[in-house]
Amino acid sequence: MALKKVYDFPYNKVQSQVISAFRKNQRQGTVADVISVTGLPKYQVETVLPAVVNDCRGQMKVTDSGEILYHFPKGMARQSQASKLKQFVNVLAKVGAFLFKIWIVVMLVGYFLLFVLLILVALVASIALSASRRDDRDSGDGLLGMFAVSRLVEFVLLLWLYSGDPVVRKQKKTKPFYKAVFEFVFGSEPQPEAWGKMERKAVISWAQRNKGLVTLEELMAMTGKSREDANSFVSRLLLEYEGEPQVSDRGTLYYAFPTLMKTSQESREYRLPEEDLIPFTRNPASTNRWIVFFNGFNAVLSVYFLSGSLGWLNPHEAISIVYQVALSLGVSSGASYSGVHNLVFWILGIVPALYSLLFFGIPGLRRLNERRENLLIKLRNFRRKVVARILARPKQIELTVEPDSERNASGHPGQERQQLQESILREVADQRPVEVIGEAPHFYFAVPELEAEQFDLDKIRAQVDPSKFSLGKVVFDSGSSEPV
Known part of the structure; x- marks a missing residue:
C-alpha cells in the first residue's frame, strides 16, 4: 500500500509543493533541499522536477561535488497558470485582427471603386457639358475638363493592361488578392511551430548518432541559441522526451535521452538549415506595386477632395470638375449644400486620408521591428x-x-x-x-x-x-x- 502511494501520487499537488520549496529556498536548491522542505519521496520530486524547470523557466548548474543545482533566475511564476488567460487574450486578438484585416481590404477596394466611379460620372458630365455648349469659349472649358478626366481614366486602364498578360494572370495560381493585402500590411504569417519542429528534429538526429547524449554547448552549436535560451530549450526537451540531466565523475554535465535510442531504423543525419531573414512580404513584386497604386490613388484623391472642401480649388477651373460633381450628386439627393460639403470633407477627404496614412504607416513600423528581429536571426x-x-x-x-x-x-x-x-x-x-x-x-x-x-x-x-x-x-x- 505504501509503495502505491509513492508511485501513484497527485502530480499537480506535488508539483505545487516542489515550487513552494524552491521559493522558500531562495529559488534554488538540490533534490535533497526539496525533500528536506517538503518531506516528499525522492521518486516524486525527481518525477515532477522536469515539469517544474520547464514551467518556471529554470536552469541547472553543477557543483564541484557533481551535484545538480536547480535555480530559477526569472522567479517561480508558472507559465501554465497564465496560459488560459493568455489563450483568451490570443483569441480576442485573432478575432480583432481578422476584423481589422477585413476592414483594411474593404476600405482599400471600396474607396478605389468609389473614386473611379466619381471620375467616370465627371467624365460623362464633362462630355454632356461640352456638347450642350455652343459658345467656343465655353465649350473649351468643357472639353478641357473632359480631357483632364479622360487622361486620368486612361492612365488607370493602362496600368491595368500593362500589369501582366491577362491570360497569364488567369493561369498562374497566386494567393487571393485580399491575402496579399493582409501580407503587405501585416507581413508574412510567422510559423514558430514549424521552426521548433525542425530544431527538435536536428537535436533528435544528433542524440541518436551520439549514444543519446547531448551537451548544452552542442545545443548552442546546433541552434544558435544563447546559453540562457539553450537552458530553457533543454528543459523542454527533457520533459518532452523523458530525458534526464547527468553528471560524470569528473563533473561534466550532459543530458541523456535513452528513449530516443530505441528505434527500428538507423538514424539519418539532419542538420538544421540557417534561419531565413524575415522578408517585407512574399507577394510578387507586381502585386505589391498594385497595392501601392491603389492606396496611393486613394491618398491623392483624398487630398484632392480635402483641397476642394477647404476652398483651394477654383470652381471655374477644369480640375475641380470631379469635386463639383460630388457636390452636385449630394445636393440632387435632397441634402443641403452645407451638409454635402461637410460630408465630402469627412467621407471623401479626412477618412481616406487617414486610412491611407495608416495603410502605409503600419508596414513601416512593422518593418522597423522586423529589422530588429532580423538582427537577432543573423x-x-x-x-x-x-x-x-x-x-x-x-x-x-x-x-x-x-x-x-x-x-x-x-x-x-x-x-x-x-x-x-x-x-x-x-x-x-x-x-x-x-x-x-x-x-x-x-x-x-x-x-x-x-x-x-x-x-x-x-x-x-x-x-x-x-x-x-x-x-x-x-x-x-x-x-x-x-x-x-
Missing part, C-alpha cells in the same frame, strides 16, 4: 558558426569566422565583429577560464576545461553499449494469426 546564425569553431578545437580557437551570406552577417566587419566573436566565446566558456595565447595580431584563445569535458564525454559515449537499446526479437504480431 546573430543566431552567426553564433552557430562561431560555436562550431570553438567546439572543433577548444585549445586552439582562432576567431576568424566570416559570414558567407546575408543571413549570418551579424555585426559590422572589423573590430565589432571580432568583439562579437569574443563575446560568444566567453558565453560558451561560461565559468571556465579563457586563455589568450600569443600576441596580436597572431594569437588565439583556449578553453582547456572545455576540451577536457569533451574528452570526458567521448569516453562516456564509448562506454555506452548500443545493444541495450536494441528492440529485440518480435514476440507478437497483431497482423498475423500464427505464433511468432
Whole structure:
C-alpha cells in the first residue's frame, strides 16, 4: 500500500509543493533541499522536477561535488497558470485582427471603386457639358475638363493592361488578392511551430548518432541559441522526451535521452538549415506595386477632395470638375449644400486620408521591428558558426569566422565583429577560464576545461553499449494469426 502511494501520487499537488520549496529556498536548491522542505519521496520530486524547470523557466548548474543545482533566475511564476488567460487574450486578438484585416481590404477596394466611379460620372458630365455648349469659349472649358478626366481614366486602364498578360494572370495560381493585402500590411504569417519542429528534429538526429547524449554547448552549436535560451530549450526537451540531466565523475554535465535510442531504423543525419531573414512580404513584386497604386490613388484623391472642401480649388477651373460633381450628386439627393460639403470633407477627404496614412504607416513600423528581429536571426546564425569553431578545437580557437551570406552577417566587419566573436566565446566558456595565447595580431584563445569535458564525454559515449537499446526479437504480431 505504501509503495502505491509513492508511485501513484497527485502530480499537480506535488508539483505545487516542489515550487513552494524552491521559493522558500531562495529559488534554488538540490533534490535533497526539496525533500528536506517538503518531506516528499525522492521518486516524486525527481518525477515532477522536469515539469517544474520547464514551467518556471529554470536552469541547472553543477557543483564541484557533481551535484545538480536547480535555480530559477526569472522567479517561480508558472507559465501554465497564465496560459488560459493568455489563450483568451490570443483569441480576442485573432478575432480583432481578422476584423481589422477585413476592414483594411474593404476600405482599400471600396474607396478605389468609389473614386473611379466619381471620375467616370465627371467624365460623362464633362462630355454632356461640352456638347450642350455652343459658345467656343465655353465649350473649351468643357472639353478641357473632359480631357483632364479622360487622361486620368486612361492612365488607370493602362496600368491595368500593362500589369501582366491577362491570360497569364488567369493561369498562374497566386494567393487571393485580399491575402496579399493582409501580407503587405501585416507581413508574412510567422510559423514558430514549424521552426521548433525542425530544431527538435536536428537535436533528435544528433542524440541518436551520439549514444543519446547531448551537451548544452552542442545545443548552442546546433541552434544558435544563447546559453540562457539553450537552458530553457533543454528543459523542454527533457520533459518532452523523458530525458534526464547527468553528471560524470569528473563533473561534466550532459543530458541523456535513452528513449530516443530505441528505434527500428538507423538514424539519418539532419542538420538544421540557417534561419531565413524575415522578408517585407512574399507577394510578387507586381502585386505589391498594385497595392501601392491603389492606396496611393486613394491618398491623392483624398487630398484632392480635402483641397476642394477647404476652398483651394477654383470652381471655374477644369480640375475641380470631379469635386463639383460630388457636390452636385449630394445636393440632387435632397441634402443641403452645407451638409454635402461637410460630408465630402469627412467621407471623401479626412477618412481616406487617414486610412491611407495608416495603410502605409503600419508596414513601416512593422518593418522597423522586423529589422530588429532580423538582427537577432543573423546573430543566431552567426553564433552557430562561431560555436562550431570553438567546439572543433577548444585549445586552439582562432576567431576568424566570416559570414558567407546575408543571413549570418551579424555585426559590422572589423573590430565589432571580432568583439562579437569574443563575446560568444566567453558565453560558451561560461565559468571556465579563457586563455589568450600569443600576441596580436597572431594569437588565439583556449578553453582547456572545455576540451577536457569533451574528452570526458567521448569516453562516456564509448562506454555506452548500443545493444541495450536494441528492440529485440518480435514476440507478437497483431497482423498475423500464427505464433511468432
